[in-house]
Amino acid sequence: MTTITDRARTLAARAPDPGQHYRSELHDTRIAAALGSALGITFTVCFATGLISHVIQHPVGWLTWPARPAGFYRVSQGVHIATGMASIPLVVAKLWVVAPRFWARPAVRSVAHGVERILLLPLVGGAVFLLVTGTLNTFKWYPWGFNFPRAHYWAAWIMIGGLIAHIGAKAGLTWRSLARNDPSGGELAQAASPTARRWFLGSVAAGAGALTVATVGQTAHPFRGVSVLAPRDPDVGPQGIPINRTARSARVTPDLVEAWTLRIAGRVGTELTLTLDDVRALPQHQATLPISCVEGWSASAHWRGVRLRDMLELADAEPGRLIFLQSLQARSLYRSSTVAPNVAADPDTLLALELNGSPLAIDHGAPCRLIAPNRPGVLQTKWVDRVTVI
Amino acid sequence: MADEHATVGASPAANPVDHGPGGWSFWITAIVGAAVVAFGIRGLWVNEPRGFTSAVQWLVGGALALDLLVVPLGALVGYGAKRLVPAWSWPIVRAALFVTVVLVVFAAPLVTHQGGTPDNPTVRPRDYTTGLVAAVATTWAVAAAALLAVGIRRRRPDPSTDHRDAAPPASERDVRDDAGRIPHAP
Numbered sequence: 035m036t037t038i039t040d041r042a043r044t045l046a047a048r049a050p051d052p053g054q055h056y057r058s059e060l061h062d063t064r065i066a067a068a069l070g071s072a073l074g075i076t077f078t079v080c081f082a083t084g085l086i087s088h089v090i091q092h093p094v095g096w097l098t099w100p101a102r103p104a105g106f107y108r109v110s111q112g113v114h115i116a117t118g119m120a121s122i123p124l125v126v127a128k129l130w131v132v133a134p135r136f137w138a139r140p141a142v143r144s145v146a147h148g149v150e151r152i153l154l155l156p157l158v159g160g161a162v163f164l165l166v167t168g169t170l171n172t173f174k175w176y177p178w179g180f181n182f183p184r185a186h187y188w189a190a191w192i193m194i195g196g197l198i199a200h201i202g203a204k205a206g207l208t209w210r211s212l213a214r215n216d217p218s219g220g221e222l223a224q225a226a227s228p229t230a231r232r233w234f235l236g237s238v239a240a241g242a243g244a245l246t247v248a249t250v251g252q253t254a255h256p257f258r259g260v261s262v263l264a265p266r267d268p269d270v271g272p273q274g275i276p277i278n279r280t281a282r283s284a285r286v287t288p289d290l291v292e293a294w295t296l297r298i299a300g301r302v303g304t305e306l307t308l309t310l311d312d313v314r315a316l317p318q319h320q321a322t323l324p325i326s327c328v329e330g331w332s333a334s335a336h337w338r339g340v341r342l343r344d345m346l347e348l349a350d351a352e353p354g355r356l357i358f359l360q361s362l363q364a365r366s367l368y369r370s371s372t373v374a375p376n377v378a379a380d381p382d383t384l385l386a387l388e389l390n391g392s393p394l395a396i397d398h399g400a401p402c403r404l405i406a407p408n409r410p411g412v413l414q415t416k417w418v419d420r421v422t423v424i
Numbered sequence: 425m426a427d428e429h430a431t432v433g434a435s436p437a438a439n440p441v442d443h444g445p446g447g448w449s450f451w452i453t454a455i456v457g458a459a460v461v462a463f464g465i466r467g468l469w470v471n472e473p474r475g476f477t478s479a480v481q482w483l484v485g486g487a488l489a490l491d492l493l494v495v496p497l498g499a500l501v502g503y504g505a506k507r508l509v510p511a512w513s514w515p516i517v518r519a520a521l522f523v524t525v526v527l528v529v530f531a532a533p534l535v536t537h538q539g540g541t542p543d544n545p546t547v548r549p550r551d552y553t554t555g556l557v558a559a560v561a562t563t564w565a566v567a568a569a570a571l572l573a574v575g576i577r578r579r580r581p582d583p584s585t586d587h588r589d590a591a592p593p594a595s596e597r598d599v600r601d602d603a604g605r606i607p608h609a610p
Contacts, residue, residue: 056499058502123522123523126490126494127522129490129491129494130498136495143444144444144446146450146451147445149454149458150445150450153454154487156461156464156483158486158490158491159485160483162483162486162487162489162490163479163483166486170533173539173540173548174539174540175533175539175540178475179477179478180472180474180479181472181475184471184475185468185472185475185479188468188471188472189468189479190464191461191464191467192460192461192464192465192483193464194464195456195462195463196457196461197457198456198457199454199457199458199461201453202449202450203450203453203454205449229515233518233519234515234518234519236519237518237519237520238522240523241522241523241526241527244523244526244563248555262550262559263530263534263552263555263559265547266546266548267546270549272546276547277544279544280543280544282543283541283543
């Protein structure tokens with residue numbers, strides 16, 4: 035008597051195996067090992083730099099994010115985006131090379147093999163999810179029903195879990211294959227000629243390089259001329275600097291700006307309400323700091339305004355406290371931000387009134403915005419009208 | 425060495441053996457990895473409940489799209505294109521095709537004006553159609569130069585420059601030549 039399991043086995047054995055039709059020489063274990071190693075590096079870099087960006091925006095008690103070096107975030111987030119974009123051709127090539135394994139028969143050979151395969155779903159699904167959503171976020175295209183920063187962040191954990199398991203499953207094979215001392219030839223059925231292997235790996239590197247050169251000019255200024263596919267140009271915008279949110283979309287009108295005053299309150303000796311002329315009459319300082327967007331573009335600029343620490347001293351603020359900044363902007367996740375004591379004390383942390391030699395344009399946060407070193411653009415609050423010592 | 429018995433082109437590996445996963449290091453990383461995956465799924469569920477279904481669709485859809493759409497399409501394009509060009513030129517043509525597809529897919533939303541912020545001209549300020557054409561043209565110019573270089577080398581009768589029969593440099597650890605033969609010691 036045949037059991038259901040036996041019948042299922044017979045059916046499975048009869049089913050066509052699309053994997054056997056992949057006859058390209060590129061289904062070669064050493065190519066897979068090389069691409070896998072490269073992806074292991076790029077995804078780890080992406081995860082680490084992404085985590086840095088997350089921790090700055092969602093501070094944790096045990097870490098004081100330093101104000102120096104001033105351009106660190108610019109580099110780390112630039113690397114995050116550039117590495118992610120460079121990973122796109124790597125992922126496509128890797129999946130192509132190992133495609134016959136997707137159709138492997140029998141589909142599951144042992145408990146361990148089943149576990150390995152199940153954990154490929156979070157790895158591959160997570161990787162594609164992160165690259166697609168991250169790229170489309172830089173294009174400002176959101177054809178989905180989730181909040182981008184939250185879903186991107188949690189998907190990164192899903193992907194990295196899959197990556198940990200995959201490294202554990204494949205590290206030995208990858209090492210043997212790259213060291214060329216695997217007598218079996220590995221898990222894939224083909225063996226590419228050295229020329230084919232070099233040309234293919236070269237073309238993947240060329241694809242990654244082409245995408246990088248075509249986009250990295252949005253943060254690395256010397257490349258801006260050749261970065262023909264960059265979503266931003268660091269020189270294009272009001273006063274020569276790009277913006278992420280216009281005054282219009284933030285519902286900040288010229289009338290609101292006209293009626294602006296700056297209020298300093300909270301744990302202070304003297305509550306202050308200053309007009310624009312009052313703020314202009316205070317000692318002005320200059321700082322050259324980048325605007326570094328989470329979306330990977332950045333641009334350096336010259337800012338002029340009042341040091342936040344001078345302002346706090348003027349109000350006789352309690353030292354060492356968090357500073358809460360609020361904006362004229364209505365209803366937005368980014369209408370306020372918190373400045374840690376170490377950042378508030380930095381001489382380059384300004385309530386800026388001028389950008390590149392002229393008063394702030396309304397889209398850059400006129401009449402007064404925060405600019406501080408080593409901080410993502412979304413936390414450089416624009417249209418600041420309230421400083422609260424908490 | 426595995427390659428010693430292999431031949432040119434779509435040649436089988438010597439003796440492909442799937443060791444299969446196992447051992448303590450596999451199980452430790454599998455358990456840690458699964459725990460991290462579970463942490464991520466739980467985080468998504470707790471922090472983004474309204475977008476959870478959509479996010480899961482994109483997660484699973486992304487993996488399936490690669491395996492069931494991108495890879496078979498790539499195979500189809502490769503199968504067709506390979507028959508249109510001489511065999512010696514195929515690795516170069518394939519490389520240029522690959523780079524072209526990467527550039528085109530990346531730039532597609534920019535060129536077709538998907539998304540963007542109409543009130544903010546600093547987002548996507550360039551003419552991306554011109555940019556894409558320039559990038560693809562550059563790719564094929566490089567490929568053409570490589571084809572020319574390899575083509576000229578092939579026509580030269582001098583055996584010392586004919587890579588098809590030449591032994592690879594001694595420094596190369598991979599002793600198999602492109603024809604899949606093991607060169608004899610000089």
